[in-house]
Amino acid sequence: MIDSIAVRVPAKVNAQLAVGGRRPHGFHDLANVFLAVGLYDEITVTPADELRITVEGPDADQVPRDRTNLAARAAELLAACHGIEPKVRIHIAKDIPVAGGMAGGSADGAGALLACDALWNTGASREELLDICAELGSDVPFSLVGGVALGRGRGELLTPLAVGGTFHWVFAAADGGLSTPAVYGECDRLRAERGAGDTIDDVPAPEPSAALLDALRAGDATALAAALAAGPDGSSNDLQAAAVSLRPSLADTLRAGTEAGALASLVSGSGPTCAFLAKDAAGAQQVATALAASGTCRTARVATSPADGATVVREDRRAPSA
Numbered sequence: 001m002i003d004s005i006a007v008r009v010p011a012k013v014n015a016q017l018a019v020g021g022r023r024p025h026g027f028h029d030l031a032n033v034f035l036a037v038g039l040y041d042e043i044t045v046t047p048a049d050e051l052r053i054t055v056e057g058p059d060a061d062q063v064p065r066d067r068t069n070l071a072a073r074a075a076e077l078l079a080a081c082h083g084i085e086p087k088v089r090i091h092i093a094k095d096i097p098v099a100g101g102m103a104g105g106s107a108d109g110a111g112a113l114l115a116c117d118a119l120w121n122t123g124a125s126r127e128e129l130l131d132i133c134a135e136l137g138s139d140v141p142f143s144l145v146g147g148v149a150l151g152r153g154r155g156e157l158l159t160p161l162a163v164g165g166t167f168h169w170v171f172a173a174a175d176g177g178l179s180t181p182a183v184y185g186e187c188d189r190l191r192a193e194r195g196a197g198d199t200i201d202d203v204p205a206p207e208p209s210a211a212l213l214d215a216l217r218a219g220d221a222t223a224l225a226a227a228l229a230a231g232p233d234g235s236s237n238d239l240q241a242a243a244v245s246l247r248p249s250l251a252d253t254l255r256a257g258t259e260a261g262a263l264a265s266l267v268s269g270s271g272p273t274c275a276f277l278a279k280d281a282a283g284a285q286q287v288a289t290a291l292a293a294s295g296t297c298r299t300a301r302v303a304t305s306p307a308d309g310a311t312v313v314r315e316d317r318r319a320p321s322a
């Protein structure tokens, strides 16, 4: 009899987030180059009388305990597909910044799904799990698979990408999160303001950068840094200008990382976490120390990519009763 299952799930950074026009249903077409990074949440599921979420970690008070938490929705969706009652306690040990642009909520959804699947022994195929992930949110399938991948559609249609080495990053978390829909909305507003239009009829289809994919394949940090700075607004992240517009202090954080010697500085996804690429582990440590002392962020953490996707790390079995 299984007593509990623990799953570890990584955060992500978008090496490229090319945002196309808004579709009539409100989502944007993306060319999204995801890198899983070694900052993790750990999700532990235990049989219980009813579905319940508990959270620990420095930002625990900002994590919803109700059915809006993707971990709860993952358990409910999987249970509904298999005619099971989702009677489970889901404990989230949170280390990924909350509402930070690093897919922390998506990680918890993917982690709870994998953990409940193992606890209930549903026999679901990988395809079924990925379909449920896509229903939960655009970034959730990537949280399940990890590594490095290109996400098309709204980000959920994944193709694995080759990566030739380890990249060293620093992540500067901000005080307070940013709402992803608000940042996409600001991106639309800035495009409309420029007179360029913001629908799929106005914006060219987003495409992955060949130079960026080459740099990843070669494991070449210097070439990757050049590609990270090569987008239309001086960033491979089309949401960066929108995130900075909503949170102007991010410009100071980005500048502090560049001055500290980062090869490249960019907003992670929809922000407000900022990501800094370093040459090597020592370079990352130097940038993190300078950022922490700069007063422009709440914390600065080093992490490497790629990292594995959601992985079962513990299975506790109850001793059979005599």
Ligand code: C5P
Binding pocket: 026, 027, 028, 029, 030, 136, 137, 138, 139, 153, 154, 155, 180, 181, 182, 184
């Ligand atoms: O899919 P997810 O729930 O993570 O998306 C959150 C919000 O981000 C959506 O409601 C939408 O406003 C925005 N979004 C978008 N285009 C995408 C992905 C997300 O506009 N491709």
